[in-house]
Amino acid sequence: MNLDRIRAAVREKLDSGDLPPEKCLITWFGPGSGQLCVVCERVIAAADIECECEHPRGGLMRFHQACFAAWDEARQDMAPA
C-alpha cells in the first residue's frame, strides 16, 4: 500500500466518520500482533511497527506506523484554525 493510497483511505474514513478527528489520549508503538489496521484494513504483521491508540471516544485503535502518521497529519489539517 503506497502513501497516496493510505492518504486517500484516511480522507475517506475521516469524511465518513469511520476515523475520528480527535487525537489519541495515549499512543504506544511496538511490533505487530496480527490485528487489522483501522486505516488500510490489512493485518499488521509482526515485522511491521504497530501503533496502538487509546482514543477519547473509547476503544483502542490499531494502525501501521505509516497509516497512523497519515491519519495524524490529515486529522490536523481538518482541525479548526
Ligand SMILES: [Zn+2]
Ligand atoms: Zn495500515
